Amino acid sequence: MKIVVCVKQVPGSNDAKIDPETKRIIREGIKAVTNPFDTYAVEEAVRIKEKIGGEVVVLTMGPPRADIVLREGISVGADKAVLLSDRAFGGSDTWATSYALARAIEKIGGVDLVICGKQAIDGDTAQVGPGIAAQLDWPQATYVMAVPEITAAGIQVKRMHEDGWDQCEIKLPAVLTVVKDINQPRIPTLKGRLAAQKIEIPTWTAADIGADPALIGLNGSPTRVVKTNPPPERSKASLKLNGTPEDSARRLVRELRLRGLV
Amino acid sequence: MMANTDKARVSYKNIWVVAEVMGGKVQKVTYELLGAARALANKRKSELWCIVMGDGVSRETEALFHGGADVALTIDDPRLSRFLDEDEASALVRLIGKHKPEVVICGATTRGRALIPRVAVKSNCGLTADCTGLDIDSENGDLLQTRPAFGGNIMATIRCSNHRPQMSTVRPRVMTALKPDPSRTGRIIREKLRPTEITDLKKVIEVFHDTENAVNLADARFIISGGRGVKGPEGFKLLKTLAERVNGAVGASRAAVDSGWVPYNHQVGQTGQTVQATVYLACGISGQIQHLVGMQSCDYIIAIDKNPDTPMMQLADVAIVGDLFEVIPALVKEIPKT
Numbered sequence: 001m002k003i004v005v006c007v008k009q010v011p012g013s014n015d016a017k018i019d020p021e022t023k024r025i026i027r028e029g030i031k032a033v034t035n036p037f038d039t040y041a042v043e044e045a046v047r048i049k050e051k052i053g054g055e056v057v058v059l060t061m062g063p064p065r066a067d068i069v070l071r072e073g074i075s076v077g078a079d080k081a082v083l084l085s086d087r088a089f090g091g092s093d094t095w096a097t098s099y100a101l102a103r104a105i106e107k108i109g110g111v112d113l114v115i116c117g118k119q120a121i122d123g124d125t126a127q128v129g130p131g132i133a134a135q136l137d138w139p140q141a142t143y144v145m146a147v148p149e150i151t152a153a154g155i156q157v158k159r160m161h162e163d164g165w166d167q168c169e170i171k172l173p174a175v176l177t178v179v180k181d182i183n184q185p186r187i188p189t190l191k192g193r194l195a196a197q198k199i200e201i202p203t204w205t206a207a208d209i210g211a212d213p214a215l216i217g218l219n220g221s222p223t224r225v226v227k228t229n230p231p232p233e234r235s236k237a238s239l240k241l242n243g244t245p246e247d248s249a250r251r252l253v254r255e256l257r258l259r260g261l262v
Numbered sequence: 263m264m265a266n267t268d269k270a271r272v273s274y275k276n277i278w279v280v281a282e283v284m285g286g287k288v289q290k291v292t293y294e295l296l297g298a299a300r301a302l303a304n305k306r307k308s309e310l311w312c313i314v315m316g317d318g319v320s321r322e323t324e325a326l327f328h329g330g331a332d333v334a335l336t337i338d339d340p341r342l343s344r345f346l347d348e349d350e351a352s353a354l355v356r357l358i359g360k361h362k363p364e365v366v367i368c369g370a371t372t373r374g375r376a377l378i379p380r381v382a383v384k385s386n387c388g389l390t391a392d393c394t395g396l397d398i399d400s401e402n403g404d405l406l407q408t409r410p411a412f413g414g415n416i417m418a419t420i421r422c423s424n425h426r427p428q429m430s431t432v433r434p435r436v437m438t439a440l441k442p443d444p445s446r447t448g449r450i451i452r453e454k455l456r457p458t459e460i461t462d463l464k465k466v467i468e469v470f471h472d473t474e475n476a477v478n479l480a481d482a483r484f485i486i487s488g489g490r491g492v493k494g495p496e497g498f499k500l501l502k503t504l505a506e507r508v509n510g511a512v513g514a515s516r517a518a519v520d521s522g523w524v525p526y527n528h529q530v531g532q533t534g535q536t537v538q539a540t541v542y543l544a545c546g547i548s549g550q551i552q553h554l555v556g557m558q559s560c561d562y563i564i565a566i567d568k569n570p571d572t573p574m575m576q577l578a579d580v581a582i583v584g585d586l587f588e589v590i591p592a593l594v595k596e597i598p599k600t
Contacts, residue, residue, distance in 0.1 A: 036533050094391075098383060121532050123411065125391035127379040130347070134383035139348050139463035142376040145526075156467070159345075160527065161372045162480060163284060164472035166344065169465045180533045181526035222265075222388030222425040229417045231410065240570070242583035249592035252564065252580055259562065261484075261541055262508060262597055 001054030001152065003045040003113045004105050006132070007038040007073055009066040010122040034069040037117025039076075040178050043185040045115050046077035048150055055079050057108055061089055061100055067201050075188035075196035082108065086205040088217050094123075096220035098131025103209040105136065113155070114175040118143060129177035140175045141168060145182055265424035271403075273362055274426035277303045278311045279331070280354065280368040280378070285471075286318035286343070290481065291369040293329045293439035295432055299367055300330040300440060302398045302405075308364065311335055313357065315350055317343035320452075327448035330440050335361075335451040342455070344466035345373055351380040352459040358385050363427045364403050367396070370431035371480065382429050388422035389429040392536075394436050394559075405430065410559070434480045435538050479530065484510030485539040485560070487530055489553075490517045491546015491567060491586060498524050500590050501545060507597050513537065513557075515547045531556035545586045549574025566590070 012031040045056045058073035060066050061084040070081035084104050092100065105111050114133075119126035126142070133140035141157045145165065149156040158167045160179055188196070206216055214220060239255065241248040256262045266274075277299045282289040296312060303310040312331040314322060316338070323334040337353055358366065358381070366381075368374040370392045382389035394417075395408035405428040407420045422428045479485060486505045488498055498512065505512045514528040530537055532552040542560035547553060549565075549572050557563070558577065565578035566586045575581040582589055 093388065094379065095383060095386075095388065098379075123391075124536070125379075126375045127382070127389060127391055130376055130379035131383045134351070134380040139461070140376065140380065141464070142347075143372050159372070161345075162478050164470045166466050166470065167468040169467055171463050174463075179526070180529075222386075222422045223390055223420050224422070225418050226406075226421050227419045228411075229419075231417050238578060239580045240583065241580065242570070245584050245588035245592040248582045248584055248589055249596045252582065252593065253596040255580060256541070261562065 001048060001052055001112050001150070002057070002108075002110050003048060003054060003115060004057045004059050004108055004111050005038070005041045005045045005073065005078065006101055006114065006116045006128070007042065007058055007060050007069050008035040008117075008120045009033070009060065009062050009069045010035045010120055032065070032068065034072050035117055035120045035122075037119060037121070037178070037180065038069075039117075039185045040180055040182050041115040041117045042073045042076060042078060043183045044147060044178055045113075046186075047183065048113070048147065049077070052150060052152075054112075057082060059101065059104055059108070060084065061092075061097060061104075064203070070201055071196040071199065072188075074199050075192040076186055077192065081199060081201045083201050083203045084209070085203050088206040088213065091218035091221060092216060093221035093223045094125055094127040094131055095222055096216050098128050098135050099215050099220060100206070100209065100211055101128070102132050102135035103211050104204060105132070107204070107209050112152070112172045114138075114173075116175070116177045118177050118179050126177070129175055133175035136173070136175070138173050138175055139170050140177075141170055142177045144176045144178045147176075147182070266426050271426050274364040274403075275306075276309045276311055276361070276363050277306070278313055278363040278366045278427070280366060280374070281312055281314040281319075281322075281326070282369040282371055282374060283314060283316035283319055286316050286321070288314060288319070288322045288326065289369070290439070291371065291434040292326075294434065294437040295367050295369060296326070296330040297439045298396055298432065298437035299365075302365060302396060303332070305398050305400045306364070306403060309333055311361075311363065313354065315339075315342050315353065317341075323448070323450050325442070327446045328442040328444055330446070331448055333449045333451060335453060337453050337455055339455050341460065344469060345376075346464055346466065347376045347380060348461050348463050349455065349459050350377055351384065352461070353453075353455055354381045355384045356456070356459070357453065358427060365398070365405050366427045366429045368429070368431050370433040374431055378429060378431055385427065387425045387427055387429055389431070390420045390422075391431050393430045393432050396430060396432070404428075433536075433538060435483070479511050479513055479528070479535050479537050479539075482511035482537070483540045484508045484543070485513045485530070485537055485541070485557075486510055486543045486545065487513030487515065487547060487557070488518055488524075488545045489515035489547030490521075492518060492523065493546075495523045497587070500587070504543075504590055504594050507594055507599065510539075510541075513542075515553050544574050544578070545590065547574050548572040549577060
């Protein structure tokens with residue numbers, strides 16, 4: 001089984017600041033980490049490999065320094081890594097990102113399964129996973145909370161929904177996006193850390209994956225961010241209650257009643 | 263990317279809402295979207311269509327008209343009783359190509375977030391996730407989509423001027439449904455699934471509806487959420503009693519979930535769910551940033567903690583300093599049974 005895991009480098013802090021001039025997010029000085037959901041995707045891929053054999057390739061698109069997240073993947077059991085990096089990819093929205101990743105997956109070749117995290121914590125869109133599936137015209141399963149069965153031909157997954165879950169059987173190749181509940185990611189071993197340090201990671205450009213220049217970067221992105229604003233301020237008129245429990249409860253219920261909330 | 267020409271763009275008209283259907287029933291979020299989309303359609307002087315796919319959905323059309331739709335386009339098919347993203351996406355892509363809507367809006371639910379990105383890629387158009395505000399340029403039909411990014415620390419406004427249709431998802435409880443108007447009527451268009459759209463790539467073999475422990479955090483008006491201070495599964499029973507009293511849902515911090523006190527589907531925050539309830543009552547949750555980003559858009563935040571100085575107590579509209587094991591029973595006593 002050949003599995004590709006798509007990982008993303010995200011700012012480690014949510015205290016993002018906006019540059020008032022460019023209206024863009026200031027990323028300098030903010031530590032970059034692997035998107036938390038992607039660590040579950042890597043773990044699930046490694047577990048599948050350990051169960052039925054195969055190979056795990058971690059793939060990311062980003063600046064040259066995004067190799068860090070690929071090395072993290074190697075340290076916990078992935079076998080190979082590919083970095084998709086080219087200025088031409090800059091400004092890609094989810095359409096253009098899923099296009100570029102899909103072309104890279106095709107170039108990797110012979111892939112049976114793609115696993116992504118449910119969403120990235122910076123953009124929060126959850127659109128790239130299903131986007132890759134659509135670009136490749138493969139079936140998909142999102143919000144996957146368990147993989148009860150997997151063979152060379154097919155896979156069974158449990159999908160989380162608001163009102164419960166369902167279990168489905170999907171033909172391979174396919175794309176999965178996984179939630180945190182699916183597993184408990186392992187800690188890298190010393191051997192894993194050494195492998196991560198040593199591995200040679202190829203960098204692929206837009207030309208390397210045969211990307212149509214009109215479909216990547218800003219050109220390939222139908223959406224445009226036209227402005228960014230700070231969110232509306234929360235009112236600071238807070239009420240502090242530190243009397244007896246009965247007194248606090250009475251006063252809170254009165255506040256709720258005034259607002260028609262109970 | 264192949265942008266639509268100016269001439270092609272004007273051939274797209276009308277606002278579409280893709281209905282959220284569970285068990286053949288149109289869900290509340292759809293009516294909220296119809297409420298928001300009605301204003302857009304009025305501004306553009308165009309029609310509001312609701313696209314409903316599922317088993318038995320023909321029964322739902324009247325309610326959609328009452329909720330603001332002018333047209334209900336149905337695909338009523340028993341094969342859609344289960345969620346097959348690929349097949350629904352193929353049908354929707356075909357319908358979009360045929361009827362050319364200017365705007366397509368869908369609920370940012372687990373189903374919507376699986377279906378619509380697939381449709382957007384195949385229809386070569388832009389998609390903006392989790393919009394909290396939608397406005398439309400009455401002249402050129404450009405949709406102005408506002409969404410939070412970076413855990414709500416930034417509001418971004420997004421346009422897709424060169425592509426039609428323009429697609430957005432909106433979370434439940436963000437928009438407001440119209441008051442149902444029983445005098446409103448509309449037109450029904452019945453479509454069918456094409457054989458090529460039934461791909462056989464996926465088979466749903468088992469469905470489990472968790473009615474007993476349903477934790478529809480996205481839909482809840484009232485969320486009673488517990489953290490480390492709740493101390494164990496017993497404490498969460500107490501929270502559940504209060505949640506039942508106010509018809510709310512039980513949420514949890516990552517610490518409580520990782521300790522095994524409640525299942526993961528209760529988790530609020532960066533690696534759980536982002537919620538937008540009217541009232542969020544945080545019990546014994548210190549308020550790490552990863553938790554705050556998942557709930558700080560709630561309208562009215564209440565915190566109960568022994569420590570008055572936690573980030574959650576600072577953020578809250580009402581901060582109750584005290585022992586939650588005393589305050590919550592007192593609250594249960596104060597709130598009458600309904």
